Amino acid sequence: MAGAAASGAGRGAHSVTTKQRGDDAEAAAFEYLCAAGLTPVARNYRTPGRGGGEIDLIMRERDGTLVFVEVRQRSTGSHGGAGASITGLKQRRIVFAARHFIARLRVAPPCRFDVVLVHERIEWLRAAFDAPS
Template structure:
């Protein structure tokens, strides 16, 4: 009997794969699964630093199929606002704010697509 993997396990596997890809491109992990305190806040899957010093907030989306536009289309304006909210909360902890950008890594089946500067704050 084969066990079905949970949505969380699939999401964690997609994040692992995205992180490996980004690290292979020279980015360094700052924090994983950053969450704001309280209800209704936001979460950031990966926070990484680009070799040029840019702090990159990465949303990882995984979809098995292309229905409804696939992984990239699942980043709604509401989801973007929550990511930006969490990023601002994270930046409050820093003494100096570096250049920042918001990337998306879309994992669809065996394909991985990295969209740099996918949206703005």
């Protein structure tokens, strides 16, 4: 029965969904950032309504900087890999959600937009993009 446990405990080796792979990548990124000294603030923050945005992880640096993190996982490097999948539209949605989150705070802290790419290894891109003025 060791083989069944290794393949996903009852799930066939090929039945892992894209969502499960994404959830696993997000969990790996979360653990990586926590080990690097960041403190968790929120996970999967979504703005209300349709057409809004979602932020995978919101973390805080030791200096108080609020870090909005997009986690990307791709099984292959085709089409530019995980990093190339963060389009201008995706960035705008992340920024929209970040502004919505910050509006709830009394004082807006310094902020940054990071990307964590999960493939064979974890790659943390600090200040991967900026919020337009």
